Amino acid sequence: MSEHVIHPVAPPAELQRLPLVTNNRSFGWISDRVAAIVEGKTPWWWWVAFVPSALAAGWLLVMLAYQISTGVGVWGNSHPVMWGWDIINFVWWIGIGHAGTLISAILFLLRQRWRTAVNRAAEAMTIFAVMCAGIYPALHVGRVWFDWWLFPIPTSNAIWPQFRSPLMWDVFAVSTYFTVSLMFWYVGLIPDLAVMRDRARTRIRQFLYGLFSLGWTGSNRHWSNYEKAYLILAGLSTPLVLSVHSIVSLDFAVSQLPGWHTTIFPPYFVAGAIFSGFGMVLTLLIPLRKLCGLEDVITMRHIDVMCKVTLATGSIVGYAYGMEVFIAWYSGSPYERYAFINRAMGPFAWGYWTMIICNVVVPQLFWFKRIRHHLLIVWILSILVNVGMWFERFVIIVISLHRDFLPSNWGYYLPTWVDITTFLGTFGLFFTLFLLFLRFLPMIAISEVKGVIPQADPHHPLGDGSKGGAH
Amino acid sequence: MNHSRTQTYGLVAEFATTAAVLHAAEKVRDRGFTHWDVFTPFPVHGMDRAMGLRNSRVGWFAFLGGVTGYLTGMLMIWWMNAVDYPIIVGGKPMFSPFAAFPPSYELTILFGAFGAVLGMFFLNRLPRLHHPLLKNRRFTGGVTHDKFYLVIERDDPKYSEAEIRKLLEESGSAHIERVEA
Incomplete structure (x- = not known):
C-alpha cells in the first residue's frame, strides 16, 4: 500500500485555513465542555438574565389578556395606519429567524463546515423568534377566538378560506416554517440527546434524555439514513426559507399601495431577513462564547465569517433601497414618487434615516478586518443592524400607510404604551426560552463539531492513531 | 454452553481512532459478515463504503x-x-x-x-426503548463520547467467537468483550 500514499506538501501559512476548533481539542473535550453548560451549577449571569426575561414574559401575558379582553383599540393602530407595531414586529421576528435556517440549511448544502459551531443555537433562535412572531398575526385579527378560521376547517357557515389571498399563503408558509424548523432542530438534537443521556447521573435526566434521544445508539446503519434525512431536510428548508419571507413580502406587494406595490419585495425581504438574523446571531453568541467558555469552538474565524455575511446581505439591502428609489422615479407615477419623497423628507423622516444609517452605512464598516476582530464593536454593530431592520419594517408599513393617494385620507401614527410593552414582552418570551434552552439542551451540536475536527477524518494524520488499522 | 449462547448479543470491539475502525470494518465486510454494525459518536466519512452499505432509501x-x-x-x-x-x-x-x-x-x-x-x-426502527448495547456501561461511556465500536451479532451465520476475536484483535482493537442480549 505504501507506494500509493501521497505525502501532501502543506500550503504556505497565509493560504492555510484556520482550524474550526482551535487548540487541537479532542472528541472528549467537546462533549465535556458543551455538556458542562447543562450539567454544571447554574451560573450567576444566567439568573441575572433569566429573572427579568421571565418577568417580561409574564408581562406579555398580561398585555395579551388586556388586548384580547378589550380589543385592538388598545394598540395605536388607527385609520389610515391599520397595520402598526403588530405587523412590524411580526415581520421583524420572522426575519430574525431566517438566519437560523440559512445557517442550518443553506450553509449545509454549500458545505460550509464552520456552521456546525453555531447552527444549534441559531436554530433555537429561529424557533423562538417564530413563536414571538406568531403571536402578532394571531392577536391583531381582533377576535382571537376565530383564529381557527384561518385554517381550512369546515366552519359553521360552510365557507372555505379564500386561497387567492397572500394572507392565506402566509398562514401556510409560517406554520410550515415553524414545523419544519422544529423538526430539523430536533433531528439534529437526537445524537446529542444521546450524549446527554449517557453522561446523565440523575434518574430524571437519564429518563428524559433517554426518552427524547429515542434509543439512539450511534449505529452507522442509522447514521447512514440519518445523514440522508438531514441532507433532505436541508434541501427542503432552503426553498422553504426563501419562500417564507417572499410570501410575507407578498402580503404587501400584492396590494396597490405606493411603497408596497413593487416586484423587488421578495428578494429584498429575504436578504433583509438574513441580514437581521445574522445580526441577532452575533448579538447572542458574542457574549455566550465568553460566558460559556466556548472560545475554542466559536472562534474568531466564525465571528469574522458571520460579519462578512452581514456585510454581503447588508449591501444587498442597500442596493434594494437604491433600486426602490430609482424605480419610484422611473415609474413616472406621482404617487410612487411622492411615497419615496415622503419617506426621506416627511414627518417620519427620522425613521427613514435611522434605517439608512443602520442598514446601509453601519454594515459597510465590516469591510475592515480590525473592526471584524474587535468583539465589542461587532456586538454593538450587530445590535444596530437589528435596530435598522426594525425601522425598515416601520418605514415600509407606517410611512407607506400614513399618506396614500388622497391627502384627505392622510394621518399620523403613534404607538401606545401597550404596543411598546407588548414588544418588550416578546423579548422576555424569546430570552426566557433561549435561556432555558441553554440550561437544558446542548447549545453546540456536539456530534457535528466532532465530525469536523481533523481527528475525525480517517485519512488525516491525526485520525490515524498508532494503534490504528492495517497501515 | 448452549444456554450461554442464547444469551449472547454479540462481540463488541472498541477502537480508539476512526482510521482503525474504518479498516476493521473493511475487513469484516470482506469476510462476508451480514449481522454487524459500527457504532460511532459522529458519522465517519467513508464508513458506508467500508461497510458496503447501499445508498439510504x-x-x-x-x-x-x-x-x-x-x-x-x-x-x-x-x-x-x-x-x-x-x-x-x-x-x-x-x-x-x-x-x-x-x-x-x-x-x-x-x-x-x-x-x-x-x-x-x-x-x-426508532424510537426504541431498549437495546442490549445500551446496558453496557463501557459502550455507552464511549460511543457518544470518543470511542468507536464494531459489533458482530451472534445471529450472524458466520459467527464464531474465537475467529472474530482474532480478526478484531489483528485489526487493532484494544478491548473486545461479549455483550449479553
Whole structure:
C-alpha cells in the first residue's frame, strides 16, 4: 500500500485555513465542555438574565389578556395606519429567524463546515423568534377566538378560506416554517440527546434524555439514513426559507399601495431577513462564547465569517433601497414618487434615516478586518443592524400607510404604551426560552463539531492513531 | 454452553481512532459478515463504503411525502374554492393553479420533511426503548463520547467467537468483550 500514499506538501501559512476548533481539542473535550453548560451549577449571569426575561414574559401575558379582553383599540393602530407595531414586529421576528435556517440549511448544502459551531443555537433562535412572531398575526385579527378560521376547517357557515389571498399563503408558509424548523432542530438534537443521556447521573435526566434521544445508539446503519434525512431536510428548508419571507413580502406587494406595490419585495425581504438574523446571531453568541467558555469552538474565524455575511446581505439591502428609489422615479407615477419623497423628507423622516444609517452605512464598516476582530464593536454593530431592520419594517408599513393617494385620507401614527410593552414582552418570551434552552439542551451540536475536527477524518494524520488499522 | 449462547448479543470491539475502525470494518465486510454494525459518536466519512452499505432509501419517503403534499394542496384548493363553495374573486377563474401554487408549495415541503424524518425513523426502527448495547456501561461511556465500536451479532451465520476475536484483535482493537442480549 505504501507506494500509493501521497505525502501532501502543506500550503504556505497565509493560504492555510484556520482550524474550526482551535487548540487541537479532542472528541472528549467537546462533549465535556458543551455538556458542562447543562450539567454544571447554574451560573450567576444566567439568573441575572433569566429573572427579568421571565418577568417580561409574564408581562406579555398580561398585555395579551388586556388586548384580547378589550380589543385592538388598545394598540395605536388607527385609520389610515391599520397595520402598526403588530405587523412590524411580526415581520421583524420572522426575519430574525431566517438566519437560523440559512445557517442550518443553506450553509449545509454549500458545505460550509464552520456552521456546525453555531447552527444549534441559531436554530433555537429561529424557533423562538417564530413563536414571538406568531403571536402578532394571531392577536391583531381582533377576535382571537376565530383564529381557527384561518385554517381550512369546515366552519359553521360552510365557507372555505379564500386561497387567492397572500394572507392565506402566509398562514401556510409560517406554520410550515415553524414545523419544519422544529423538526430539523430536533433531528439534529437526537445524537446529542444521546450524549446527554449517557453522561446523565440523575434518574430524571437519564429518563428524559433517554426518552427524547429515542434509543439512539450511534449505529452507522442509522447514521447512514440519518445523514440522508438531514441532507433532505436541508434541501427542503432552503426553498422553504426563501419562500417564507417572499410570501410575507407578498402580503404587501400584492396590494396597490405606493411603497408596497413593487416586484423587488421578495428578494429584498429575504436578504433583509438574513441580514437581521445574522445580526441577532452575533448579538447572542458574542457574549455566550465568553460566558460559556466556548472560545475554542466559536472562534474568531466564525465571528469574522458571520460579519462578512452581514456585510454581503447588508449591501444587498442597500442596493434594494437604491433600486426602490430609482424605480419610484422611473415609474413616472406621482404617487410612487411622492411615497419615496415622503419617506426621506416627511414627518417620519427620522425613521427613514435611522434605517439608512443602520442598514446601509453601519454594515459597510465590516469591510475592515480590525473592526471584524474587535468583539465589542461587532456586538454593538450587530445590535444596530437589528435596530435598522426594525425601522425598515416601520418605514415600509407606517410611512407607506400614513399618506396614500388622497391627502384627505392622510394621518399620523403613534404607538401606545401597550404596543411598546407588548414588544418588550416578546423579548422576555424569546430570552426566557433561549435561556432555558441553554440550561437544558446542548447549545453546540456536539456530534457535528466532532465530525469536523481533523481527528475525525480517517485519512488525516491525526485520525490515524498508532494503534490504528492495517497501515 | 448452549444456554450461554442464547444469551449472547454479540462481540463488541472498541477502537480508539476512526482510521482503525474504518479498516476493521473493511475487513469484516470482506469476510462476508451480514449481522454487524459500527457504532460511532459522529458519522465517519467513508464508513458506508467500508461497510458496503447501499445508498439510504430515505429519499423515496421524502419524495412520496412531497408529491402527496403538492397534490393535497392543489386538490384541496380546487375542491374548496371551485367545487364545494365556488367564490368569484376579482373576476378570475374559479380555480387557477398559479394562485393555488404557494400553499401547495408549502405543503410539498411540509409533507416532504415529514416523509424524510418519519422515513428515517422507520428505516432505523426508532424510537426504541431498549437495546442490549445500551446496558453496557463501557459502550455507552464511549460511543457518544470518543470511542468507536464494531459489533458482530451472534445471529450472524458466520459467527464464531474465537475467529472474530482474532480478526478484531489483528485489526487493532484494544478491548473486545461479549455483550449479553
